Amino acid sequence: MTTTTSDLRTFLSAAARNPAVVGAIAPSAAKLCRRLAQIVPSTRPSTVVELGAGTGAVSDAISRRLQPGSRHVALEIDRRLAERLRHSRPHLEVVTADASDLGTILEARGVERVDAVVSGLPWSLIPPARQGRILTDVGRLLAPDAAFTTFAYLHALQLSGARRLRRLLHESFDEVITSRCVWRNVPPALTYVCRRPRRTR
Numbered sequence: 153m154t155t156t157t158s159d160l161r162t163f164l165s166a167a168a169r170n171p172a173v174v175g176a177i178a179p180s181a182a183k184l185c186r187r188l189a190q191i192v193p194s195t196r197p198s199t200v201v202e203l204g205a206g207t208g209a210v211s212d213a214i215s216r217r218l219q220p221g222s223r224h225v226a227l228e229i230d231r232r233l234a235e236r237l238r239h240s241r242p243h244l245e246v247v248t249a250d251a252s253d254l255g256t257i258l259e260a261r262g263v264e265r266v267d268a269v270v271s272g273l274p275w276s277l278i279p280p281a282r283q284g285r286i287l288t289d290v291g292r293l294l295a296p297d298a299a300f301t302t303f304a305y306l307h308a309l310q311l312s313g314a315r316r317l318r319r320l321l322h323e324s325f326d327e328v329i330t331s332r333c334v335w336r337n338v339p340p341a342l343t344y345v346c347r348r349p350r351r352t353r
């Protein structure tokens with residue numbers, strides 16, 4: 153599935169309703185979605201968690217890689233977006249929740265280890281303490297060969313929130329790889345691919 157006019161309308165209306173939570177003006181472009189989803193194993197069944205699923209643009213890129221028998225848990229804080237996802241993509245386990253409750257949510261669902269965590273969260277809008285909690289939970293949940301991806305907008309890279317996120321990623325993971333910019337995204341964005349959580353956090 154690609155982003156439809158209806159997805160776009162839904163996204164814009166969510167952004168207008170709640171700009172301080174949605175943090176973007178359009179769903180991620182297909183190329184950015186593919187980059188984010190690249191860490192999802194495509195050769196075996198896996199368990200994947202998606203944070204901030206929105207209208208499902210990244211969810212679809214993840215779904216395309218998943219093998220039969222996989223599990224895709226998608227967290228979305230906005231009730232209406234979550235409800236829409238549940239209807240449009242019944243194969244997803246959609247949870248209406250704040251990503252900072254990730255540990256508790258997965259524990260309640262019997263998920264102890266995950267093969268990939270893909271984030272679409274607007275980090276600069278999330279308070280630092282909650283950012284730390286999310287990354288601690290991600291680190292605790294990732295299987296040894298698993299990875300975490302997230303994105304950042306190019307125009308905001310020098311702002312304090314983006315610098316703090318980079319610092320936090322480097323504190324939280326042994327390896328943080330920055331991708332080239334995806335110019336066709338609105339606005340242009342790059343991704344961070346993070347591996348080997350530092351367990352000391």
Ligand SMILES: C[S@@+](CC[C@H](N)C(=O)[O-])C[C@H]1O[C@@H](n2cnc3c(N)ncnc32)[C@H](O)[C@@H]1O
Pocket residue numbers: 173174175176178179180203204205206207208209210227228229230233249250251252271272273274278
């Ligand atoms: C920048 S949009 C990205 C949406 C989608 N992943 C994409 O790339 O098109 C951020 C999404 O994260 C959701 N979100 C924001 N804060 C969240 C939180 N603390 N927990 C879960 N979802 C959150 C927003 O409602 C929104 O749908």
